[in-house]
Amino acid sequence: MSDTRTIPIRWxxxxxxxxxxxxxGSTYLGIRYAIETIPPLLMAGTRFLTAGSxxxxxxxxxxxxxxxxxHWRTALVMGTLMLLCGNGFVxxxxxxxxxxxxxxxxxxxxxxxxxxxxxxxxxxRPKARDFAGIFLGFAGVAVLVWPSNVSGPGADLIGAALxxxxxxxxxxxxxxxxxxxTAPAPMLANGMTMLSGGTLLFLSGLLRGELPQVHPxxxxxxxxxxxxxxxxxxSILAFSAYTYLLTATTPAKASTYAFVxxxxxxxxxxxxxGEPLTVRALCAMVAIVAAVIxxxxxxxxxxxxxxxxxxxxxxxx
Numbered sequence: 001m002s003d004t005r006t007i008p009i010r011w012x013x014x015x016x017x018x019x020x021x022x023x024x025g026s027t028y029l030g031i032r033y034a035i036e037t038i039p040p041l042l043m044a045g046t047r048f049l050t051a052g053s054x055x056x057x058x059x060x061x062x063x064x065x066x067x068x069x070x071h072w073r074t075a076l077v078m079g080t081l082m083l084l085c086g087n088g089f090v091x092x093x094x095x096x097x098x099x100x101x102x103x104x105x106x107x108x109x110x111x112x113x114x115x116x117x118x119x120x121x122x123x124x125r126p127k128a129r130d131f132a133g134i135f136l137g138f139a140g141v142a143v144l145v146w147p148s149n150v151s152g153p154g155a156d157l158i159g160a161a162l163x164x165x166x167x168x169x170x171x172x173x174x175x176x177x178x179x180x181x182t183a184p185a186p187m188l189a190n191g192m193t194m195l196s197g198g199t200l201l202f203l204s205g206l207l208r209g210e211l212p213q214v215h216p217x218x219x220x221x222x223x224x225x226x227x228x229x230x231x232x233x234x235s236i237l238a239f240s241a242y243t244y245l246l247t248a249t250t251p252a253k254a255s256t257y258a259f260v261x262x263x264x265x266x267x268x269x270x271x272x273x274g275e276p277l278t279v280r281a282l283c284a285m286v287a288i289v290a291a292v293i294x295x296x297x298x299x300x301x302x303x304x305x306x307x308x309x310x311x312x313x314x315x316x317x
C-alpha cells in the first residue's frame with residue numbers, strides 16, 4: 001500500500017519541477033513573441049489583470065478568508081516593485097535585447113537580494129561565500145554588457161540597464177514581502193498582487209501612449225497565442241506548481257528554478273527564435289548560474305520564506 005501512495009507523489013513532484021523549470025524559463029520567449037504586435041506594457045498589464053482576476057476569484061470561492069486594507073496595501077507595494085518595475089522593465093527591454101540574454105541578466109536577482117538584505121535595517125553582512133558568489137555573478141553580468149569584442153557583441157546597454165533595474169525591484173519587493181502583512185492564502189495574495197501590478201502596468205501603457213498602437217486586427221496569431229500562454233501557463237499553472245513545491249518539498253529545493261530558468265531560456269531562444277548563442281553568452285551563463293548556486297546553497301539552513309508572491313522569482317513573468 002505504501003508504494004501505491006508514494007509513486008503518485010513522486011510523479012507530482014517531477015511534474016511540478018518540470019513545469020516550474022521549463023514554463024518559467026520559456027516565459028521570456030513568450031514575452032518576445034507577445035510584444036511583436038501587441039504594445040508591451042498593455043500586453044503585460046492585461047496579462048496580469050486576467051491572471052490575477054482568475055486567481056482572486058478562485059481563491060475567494062475556495063477560502064473564507066477575506067483581504068483587509070493592509071493586505072491590499074502590501075499587494076500594491078509589491079505589485080509596483082515586482083510587476084510594474086520588474087516585469088514591466090523586462091518586457092520593455094525585450095524590445096532591445098534577446099530573450100535569452102534578458103533571462104541571464106534576470107538571474108542576477110539573487111545577487112541583488114543579498115545586497116538589499118544587507119543594506120536593510122539590521123541587515124546581516126554577507127559571508128565570504130556570499131561575496132564570492134556576488135563577485136562571480138556580477139562578473140558574468142559584466143561579460144554580457146561589456147562593449148563588443150572578439151567573443152561577440154555586447155548587450156544593448158539600455159536594455160541591460162532595464163533588466164538589471166527590474167532585478168533590483170524584485171529584490172526590494174522580496175525583502176519587503178518577508179515582513180509585510182499579506183493575505184492568509186498564497187493564491188489570494190498572489191491574485192491581489194497581480195491585479196495591483198496589472199492595473200499599474202496598464203495605466204503606464206496608457207501614459208506611455210500605447211493605446212493608439214492597439215490594432216487588434218493586426219495582432220498576429222503568434223502574439224495572441226503567446227499572451228494566452230503567459231496568462232495560463234506562465235502566471236497560473238507555473239505559480240500553482242511552485243506553490244505545491246513549497247508544501248511538498250523544501251523551499252531551498254523549490255528555489256532551484258533560479259539557476260535552471262536562464263539555461264532553459266537561452267536554449268529555447270536559440271532553438272526556436274534563432275537567437276545567437278555566443279561563447280560570451282555561454283561563459284556568462286556558467287558564471288551567473290554558478291553564482292546563484294553558491295548563494296542558494298549558502299542559505300539553505302536559514303529561515304525559509306512563507307509561500308507567497310515574494311518567494312517567486314522574476315521568471316514568474
